[in-house]
Amino acid sequence: MVLKGRVWKFGDSISTDLICPGRYFHLRSNLPELAKHVLEDADPEFVKKMSEGDFVVAGNNFGLGSSREHAPTIIKLSGVSAVLAKSFARIFYRNAINVGLPLLECNTDKISEGDELEVDLSTGIIKDKTKGFELRAKPLPRAMLNILKDGGLVAHIQKHKDFKLD
Amino acid sequence: MGKTLAEKILSEKSGQNARAGDIVIAKVDVAAFQDGTGPLGVKQLQKMKISKVKAKTALFFLDHAAPSPRKELSNDHILLREFSRKSGAKLSDIGEGVIHQRLIESFVKPGDVVIGGDSHTCTSGALGAFATGMGSTDVAIGMAMGKTWFRVPDTFRIEVQGQLPPGVFSKDLILYLIGQLGADGATYKALEFGGDGIERLSMASRFVLSNMAVEAGAKVGLIASDRKTREYLKSRGRLKDWRPIAPDKDATYERVIRINAKKLVPQVAFPHTVDNTKPVTRAKGIKVDQVFIGTCTNGRIEDLKIAAKILKNKKRASHTRLIIVPASKNVYLEAMKLGLLEIFVRAGAIIMGPGCGPCVGVHQGVLGDGEVCLSTANRNFKGRMGNPKGFIYLASPATAAYSAIRGKISDPREIFKKRPRKKG
Numbered sequence: 001m002v003l004k005g006r007v008w009k010f011g012d013s014i015s016t017d018l019i020c021p022g023r024y025f026h027l028r029s030n031l032p033e034l035a036k037h038v039l040e041d042a043d044p045e046f047v048k049k050m051s052e053g054d055f056v057v058a059g060n061n062f063g064l065g066s067s068r069e070h071a072p073t074i075i076k077l078s079g080v081s082a083v084l085a086k087s088f089a090r091i092f093y094r095n096a097i098n099v100g101l102p103l104l105e106c107n108t109d110k111i112s113e114g115d116e117l118e119v120d121l122s123t124g125i126i127k128d129k130t131k132g133f134e135l136r137a138k139p140l141p142r143a144m145l146n147i148l149k150d151g152g153l154v155a156h157i158q159k160h161k162d163f164k165l166d
Numbered sequence: 167m168g169k170t171l172a173e174k175i176l177s178e179k180s181g182q183n184a185r186a187g188d189i190v191i192a193k194v195d196v197a198a199f200q201d202g203t204g205p206l207g208v209k210q211l212q213k214m215k216i217s218k219v220k221a222k223t224a225l226f227f228l229d230h231a232a233p234s235p236r237k238e239l240s241n242d243h244i245l246l247r248e249f250s251r252k253s254g255a256k257l258s259d260i261g262e263g264v265i266h267q268r269l270i271e272s273f274v275k276p277g278d279v280v281i282g283g284d285s286h287t288c289t290s291g292a293l294g295a296f297a298t299g300m301g302s303t304d305v306a307i308g309m310a311m312g313k314t315w316f317r318v319p320d321t322f323r324i325e326v327q328g329q330l331p332p333g334v335f336s337k338d339l340i341l342y343l344i345g346q347l348g349a350d351g352a353t354y355k356a357l358e359f360g361g362d363g364i365e366r367l368s369m370a371s372r373f374v375l376s377n378m379a380v381e382a383g384a385k386v387g388l389i390a391s392d393r394k395t396r397e398y399l400k401s402r403g404r405l406k407d408w409r410p411i412a413p414d415k416d417a418t419y420e421r422v423i424r425i426n427a428k429k430l431v432p433q434v435a436f437p438h439t440v441d442n443t444k445p446v447t448r449a450k451g452i453k454v455d456q457v458f459i460g461t462c463t464n465g466r467i468e469d470l471k472i473a474a475k476i477l478k479n480k481k482r483a484s485h486t487r488l489i490i491v492p493a494s495k496n497v498y499l500e501a502m503k504l505g506l507l508e509i510f511v512r513a514g515a516i517i518m519g520p521g522c523g524p525c526v527g528v529h530q531g532v533l534g535d536g537e538v539c540l541s542t543a544n545r546n547f548k549g550r551m552g553n554p555k556g557f558i559y560l561a562s563p564a565t566a567a568y569s570a571i572r573g574k575i576s577d578p579r580e581i582f583k584k585r586p587r588k589k590g
């Protein structure tokens with residue numbers, strides 16, 4: 001599957017508190033409303049500026065902090081097609097795959113805000129159309145690829161009635 | 167070839183020879199949710215038409231919004247109460263305490279596999295349990311099926327030698343270590359704490375280390391189950407839950423980090439990341455608007471005792487609010503029995519009901535614009551206490567209590583110098 005969109009660039013250490021602030025705790029059972037505040041404490045204008053299909057591109061340790069699955073869930077709900085970062089925090093990584101939000105681990109230094117990207121999820125090849133270069137993301141571990149392919153963990157379990165990881 | 171604690175427990179629970187890097191499916195002994203992550207978990211189970219749980223111990227804790235400050239959260243509580251009643255899961259209602267404190271007090275045993283819908287589930291690792299935080303869907307499915315999958319982590323052995331000097335605590339040790347490792351320095355790894363410096367620590371001090379393992383990115387923070395573990399479980403009326411569990415002498419570690427406890431000084435994590443740690447001497451004099459003593463990191467009776475020792479017959483600075491939150495009902499009762507609550511109230515503190523209190527910005531002490539909070543919690547991320555314009559510093563209960571009196575960040579060694587401290 002090939003995704004196309006524009007880049008919104010963030011720095012290192014984007015925590016789940018920045019993605020999904022604790023002060024909106026009361027909206028956790030109202031995901032569409034919560035999604036209106038996605039990444040608000042990292043960039044208050046993000047939701048207004050972005051369009052369906054765009055990419056979030058960040059530095060190291062994206063998603064560190066709490067285990068709240070609401071963080072990847074509202075990134076997906078807001079219309080972001082994938083997150084690219086130099087590295088991801090562990091719980092966030094697993095949550096994103098479970099809810100079907102694609103993540104790509106690669107060196108994001110050369111990608112700038114506003115660049116047009118083309119991302120092929122099956123090969124992990126990222127093309128920066130604006131600057132004309134190509135990157136390859138680290139492949140997903142097989143267990144996670146299997147879950148992502150089934151459309152997330154709930155779908156995976158419904159399909160196999162068990163974990164089917166290799 | 168020998169095994170690390172992580173490999174040992176996961177081998178036992180998966181029935182496989184689990185080695186770092188392997189993918190295993192392990193039995194889940196304890197699966198737990200709190201009120202922020204539980205509702206999404208329950209909805210996933212309802213979507214799958216699952217109404218019964220299979221994990222040996224399944225629990226829901228109402229602690230983050232306790233009591234609820236808004237109708238939306240009250241409705242989430244209703245959902246969790248109803249689901250636990252019908253599914254066979256236990257409910258720990260408001261007033262019982264923070265998930266991790268309740269798990270160690272009453273539910274987790276050495277050798278258990280524990281999954282929790284909360285990143286600080288790693289706290290239970292100090293009991294020698296493989297305890298890790300996960301998202302709502304993972305915990306829901308683990309709770310329903312009584313098993314989950316893991317990638318067996320590589321281990322960093324943290325070898326601690328010697329005794330902490332007076333005025334320096336395990337909170338300072340873990341803040342120092344996180345400063346050295348960085349917030350992602352141990353991502354996907356297990357931390358395994360050991361050495362005579364760990365053996366001599368009380369369980370209360372050990373829980374602080376395991377609690378904050380995730381702040382270096384780690385999956386678990388493990389400590390062998392020994393004599394101290396036995397004493398702790400015995401004191402909780404759970405002697406039969408004890409068994410020794412230790413890593414093999416010839417276990418393979420990805421890294422060994424040695425720390426000389428004798429050389430440590432009190433640490434402060436500066437805003438807005440936990441790894442932004444500095445010796446307290448570099449923070450001295452920073453004016454503090456609010457001091458918060460509590461949480462799953464440092465809201466235990468031992469922490470309150472230290473705070474009370476410092477606050478006895480003293481008053482908080484007039485410009486500094488002091489909020490104290492016992493981590494559980496048991497801690498609250500004990501503090502009451504020992505007369506600590508009176509010391510706190512006389513010192514000008516406000517004492518809240520057991521729970522997370524202001525830790526995550528839901529209620530009970532949200533910061534104003536530009537305000538500084540010195541907290542004994544585990545996280546100081548921007549926005550964490552409800553306002554992205556607030557500034558959170560992290561330190562030990564001793565540093566926090568002393569700073570509350572002085573109204574600015576202060577070095578607790580100034581008071582501990584005067585009297586020798588007991589071991590541990």
Ligand code: SF4
Pocket residue numbers: 230264265266284286461462463521522525526543544
């Ligand atoms: S006390 Fe703070 S860190 Fe601990 S579980 Fe509650 S919100 Fe999380």
